Amino acid sequence: MPFISSMTPGKLKHKIIIQEKTVITNNEGVSCEQWSDKMAALAEYVTQSSGEYFKDAANSAIEIALFRIRYRSGIDKTMRIKSIFGIFNITGVIDVDGKHRELQIQCTSEVQNG
DSSP states (O other): OOOOOOOOGGGOOEEEEEEEEEEEEOTTSOEEEEEEEEEEEEEEEEEEEEEEEEETTEEEEEEEEEEEEEOOSSOOTTOEEEETTEEEEEEEEEEGGGSSSEEEEEEEEEEEOO
16 A cells, blocks of 8 residues: 655645755864755654653753655755754655655754753
């Protein structure tokens, strides 16, 4: 049975910025990494789960989310998403049905609580 897309155009109401890591060299010849905007898109945002854990004596929260957008080429796991919901690291990119109509972007976000 084929997968039926659950993307509804009316739900693509959140602007997201897809960023990629770039390496720049300053005037002193020192290289450093920074995030730069690659493309913008309208997306549906779906929270899949969240939880808390301890890391290096600090309480952290992790959120697993899914963004649905119209198909765009060139998005991969080395990138991240910036939105009103926070900064998310991309963990997976799925071309639904392989038809280049919809992308589902799986992401995680980590927040330090102290």
